[in-house]
Amino acid sequence: MKHLLSTEDLSLTDAVRILDTAEEMAAVGEREVKKLPALRGRTVVNLFFEDSTRTRISFEAAAKRLSADVINFAAKGSSVSKGESLKDTAQTLEAMSADAVVIRHWASGAPARLAASGWIDAAVINAGDGTHEHPTQALLDAFTLRRHVCALAGRSSTGEDLRGLRIVIVGDVLHSRVARSNLWLLNTLGAEVTLVAPPTLFPVGIQAWPCKVSFDLDEALADNPHAIMMLRVQGERMNAAFFPSAREYSRTWGFDDDRLAALEATAGKDTIIMHPGPMNRGLEISSAAADSPRSTILAQVRNGVSVRMAALYLLLSGEDTATTTPAQE
Ligand code: CP
Known part of the structure; x- marks a missing residue:
């Protein structure tokens, strides 16, 4: 999988693999040192066009626990109010470096559009789009x-x-x-x-x-x-x-x-x-x-951090837990 857009796309094997990886991430969260070096040097952009407390902050916590850098973007207070498009906003943020874009948008289908458009190379994770999926x-x-x-x-x-x-x-x-x-x-x-x-x-x-x-x-x-x-x-x-x-x-x-x-x-x-x-x-x-x-x-809420660590890890590390487990990092 390059993107995580919908649970309708997930096979049973993929779903169980994400849940099992999340269990390993939860075990890391119980250690004295809760951080893994797995995504060191990678950047995760949180691109939020709708308000959020849990999803945005747990993606940030998840990325930081995996040692990634995080850029947070909220449409409120941004150049979206000047009419900037999703394409231009996403490309602008990617130009400052992005390996994954976590997007929440009021329009159903916006994350799928971003993933299919070819506008950016980053992995796209749907953090909630309209009435469609989360x-x-x-x-x-x-x-x-x-x-x-x-x-x-x-x-x-x-x-x-x-x-x-x-x-x-x-x-x-x-x-x-x-x-x-x-x-x-x-x-x-x-x-x-x-x-x-x-x-x-x-x-x-x-x-x-x-x-x-x-x-x-x-x-x-x-x-x-x-x-x-x-x-x-x-x-x-x-x-x-x-x-x-x-x-x-x-x-x-x-x-x-x-x-x-x-x-x-x-x-x-x-x-x-x-x-x-x-x-x-x-x-x-x-x-x-x-x-x-x-x-x-x-x-x-607590489990959300482990699950989002698993999603970022599986999409960005290039590793399958069948060969390397997060605990071995
Ligand atoms: N459950 C959920 O998506 O909450 P937030 O809107 O606070 O992210």
Whole structure:
């Protein structure tokens, strides 16, 4: 692979290799010296046309742990406001040296356009494009599932897919690149996915997606899922006419205190609660649920650094962990 643009493109072998490499990166993160020399002399450019906290900073942390240099670009405050194009912006940054461009863009397809255009030679990593995909978020979610759910079931956290897991993804599916990337990747890894949303927040053609579809969160929860993934309500992309009131939304599709209590009352149930962040507390998830011991929200953030180290390492080091492991660096 030269680029990481989509989880739809990932084979089972590629996906498991990234997750296994991320496990090795996580082990490096537990050492006293957390840095590897693997990407010394390489430069990673973070090219962000939309706001971000977790993705941008964890790509920066990941690149620095691999000893790469990092250049951060935010469209706000740049010459984009003077009309500079994506091509000119990318070529300008590459002229100052770039081996990888990590791009977040409001336009679906912008990272694929950059990768296919020939405008730059650098590897392109999609850090979230419009409503299309957010592949590293799905990979860190899969990594979290493998560590939390598979570990509870006594399965190994390396070399494994997610066969047999039941995952419920809930909320604003219409606008969610996280839901799309997770759906493709979870299917590749063998998990069963149920999408739950208000009827107005499903995309046209949802029936053709490889998952179950439901409007009823309580019915989906009654199926004892291994994980519930709550999605952010994306107010900034929303047509208010299609959104139920906040009160109706949180009561019908939010993971609220009553649903948390119902989960706690079910003996022996180890269901974990996930959210990619940032959260609208009190809308799609209650504070009690977000902060409960079942929540993996901060573990997802921590795992994001290991997964992004793995992605950068596999794309830029020219090494396959089958021959050289990060631990041997
Ligand atoms: N999950 C996620 O993409 O968060 P940020 O928008 O903060 O990067």
